[in-house]
Amino acid sequence: MAHCSSYQKLSLQNGDLLFVTAKGTGLSGAINNVTQRQETxxxxxxxxxxxxxxxxxxxxxAPKGGSQKQQIKEFLNDQKEEGQKVIVYRLKPEFQKSIPQAIQKAHQMLGKPYNFNYILDENSFYCSDFVERAFREDHIFKLEPMTFIDPKTGTINAFWEDFYKKKNLKVPEGEPGCNPNGLAGSEKLERIREL
Known part of the structure; x- marks a missing residue:
């Protein structure tokens, strides 16, 4: 694994967004099945x-550790172990003034548990929720009605039906939320490179 100094050479900037590619199975596959926006x-x-x-x-x-501040080397190792890639996106120049405040807001959320229901609340966060909230004051991202419908069948994906049934919760179809694919699709971001 490269040393931290070699990450510096990749010209990473404060406030860059690190998106992790989806796996095809389990929770990752189920999230992707109902939220994928790009074919590639x-x-x-x-x-x-x-x-x-x-x-x-x-x-x-993250599910393991909740809202946290992790060294990039550890973060990248975790993704590599899972066979996932990390793609760097950056706010376009006109939106970069939002970064210092977003990082400050992110620090205020550290230590909170992971939100395993994906239903928005003020005491726990899931990954894209954490990022959306960090940048919320400047409206960088927007919440959209969540969907758990499988585009192939037009009905609620069986994984999610079972997932919420085990929690004695109704599938939050149409409730406000966000997901990594939606955030990556923002016109306020540009793709920089793969790490």
């Missing part, structure tokens, strides 16, 4: 890059 690539996780002196960190909400 889809994502199931996202974090915000923070530069602190010479060190790089990722601010993100």
């Amino acid at each position: 690539i889809s994502f199931d996780h996202i974090g915000i890059l923070e530069k602190e002196g010479n060190e790089l960190f990722v601010l993100h909400a």
Whole structure:
């Protein structure tokens, strides 16, 4: 694995968004099945890059560890172990003024648990929810009605039906939310490169 100094050479910037490619199975596959927007690539996780002196960190909400600040090396190793890739996106220049405040907001959310229901609340966050909230004050991303409908069948995906049934919850079809594919599709972002 490359040393942190070699990540610096990749010209990563404070506030860059790190999107993780989706796997085809389990929770990742189920998220992707109902949210994929691009034929070529889809994502199931996202974090915000923070530069602190010479060190790089990722601010993100993950099932293991909740809302956290993780060294980039660890973050990338976790994705590599799962066979996933990380793609860097960046806010277009006219929106970059939002970054310092977003990072400050992300810090306020650290330590909160992961939101395993994907139903928005103020005490726990899922990955794209964490990022959307960090940038919310400047309306960088928008919440959209969530869908759990399988586009192939037109009915609620069986994974999600079962997922919510086990939690004694109704599938939150149409409730406000966000997902990594929706965030990646924002016209306020540009794709930079694969890490």
